[in-house]
Amino acid sequence: MAVRAETAQAGGKKETAGGRTDLAGYLFVAPFLIAYAAFLIFPVLLGLRLSFYNSSLVSGDAQFLRLANYKELFGDPDFWLSLWHTVLFTMLSTPPLVILSLVLALLTNRAIPARWFFRLSFFAPWLLPSSVIALIWVWLYQPGFGLINSYLTSLGLPEVEWLAGENVAMISVVIATVWWTLGFNFVLYLAGLQEIPQELYDASAVDGAGSLSQVRWITVPLLARTTILVVTLQIFSSLNVFDQIYIMNTSGGLNYTVTRPIIQYVYEQGFTSYRVGFASAMSYVFFVLVLVVGLAQFAVANRRRGNV
């Protein structure tokens, strides 16, 4: 639709401007383009350059290393481990964040009483900064007097080492993250649901369809576009996880060796060890991974769209 409007527009312009380029166009796009070039394109290129040097934030002179940073990176077990943590976090957090938000949106959409209350309950956590999430969940996860463990004990169950436990720590982060960001997907699904015409339900009800089969055969298929969007955005944001894990690691006692994500390793190398070149190389390898995942998603989404 956008393309159609654009060509119609460009055609119209040609009649008045006689097909010539209108210099005013550059004036309108220039301010944004300057900011974009300075704070997006330039750092992308600078990062690539830095990744071939042994630059450091403290000493000025840097030597050209060819691919030494990259070679060191691929032989660094900490790099692979932190990359694995990021991938694991993405695999664990994406399914509940997509499925649970869909289920809650479907339920909220049919609840007439207090719909605003449900929308508020599920969406409000998304408005909180990551550090607030980390503070609240570290408090909930405390051993002994923490709310969750205290309830487990009073039910006669054993305590769980939510923060320190080797097998549990990542799951704890995922639970906190689901609680925090589910509201965003939930709102996208609610908006998607508004666009399904009511007549479809009326017609199928006349044919005797119950509400469960309506969900199965009308709602979920018609939400396919929203689902593709939600999954895409979710994978993208999960891959970039940093804030809550970093804060819970550094001041909440969260098990560091089983949770540290790749962005945190980049941060530590760049800003604590001052190894700017090495950290830049790592950023680039990670960027390539994100691009590959993005392209794969794009291919899958396109094929799906063709089928619908």
Next chain:
Amino acid sequence: MAAGTQSAPERSQVAGTGMRDRIMGWLAFAVLLLAAIVWLIPLAWAVDTALKVESETTTVPVTWIPPSGFTLESFGEILAGGNMLRWYFNSFLTSSIITLAVILLASLAAFGFSRIAFRGRRFLFFVIIAGLIIPPQILIVPLFTEMDALGLVDTYWGIILPQIAAPIAVFIFKQFFDGLPHELEDAARVDGASRFRVYWQIWMPLSRPAIAAVGIFIFVISWNNFLWPFIIVTNTDMMTIPVGIATVQSSYGVRYADIMASAILGGLPLVIVFLFFQRQIVQGIANTGLKS
């Protein structure tokens, strides 16, 4: 909104499967209520803890109603003793400037892309949209190097400038402008209005929904941005709310009432704003998301 408000029970009465669907409806409502309660417990517990006397925060088994009653002591301590007010100011100042700048720069650019034919237009727009796939997280090292060279570490501009280049905003404005009828513009042009006047006096007033959507989205994102301010700011006085409460919590030691009070104060502004503008915010977020 109106289309979706019709209830499932009402609908199915027409078809005659009413009873089963009505039970389903109540069951769904019960499940939803349970989920909402689970969702609210962490927030309620944080508020509850913040209202306790410090010595009663770590009793086992936990109590929701403390023996010596509730107190606002911790809130008072945080507001009086810490840098909270300064961080509010920093967050408000930087998020407001970022939001205004994004609205202005992105709408100008979108107007150019949508309404003016110039050479390289498609290519430049493609370059901007390609920026959507660059995660800001991978830029922290080179961006810090750049800002350091510019002398902008620990400054407001250091926090603000990198957040101004938001391709998503250009995309949303362009989508919106493409959908507006251009007869309006042609008429004004015939009357001799300049391009800029058309943009400012015709297009912008018509674009209130897009401005609201972009503005709300960018404000929330920049207010809650942790990583970039955390990287560029080292001085406690220059911190924004998310960075401040993450870094000073260790100075409270194990004072849980104080920690929870600072968490609540940190999250409160946007939640209050949300209570007033619930519909606009939800729609703004949904529009921003769905259009991309």
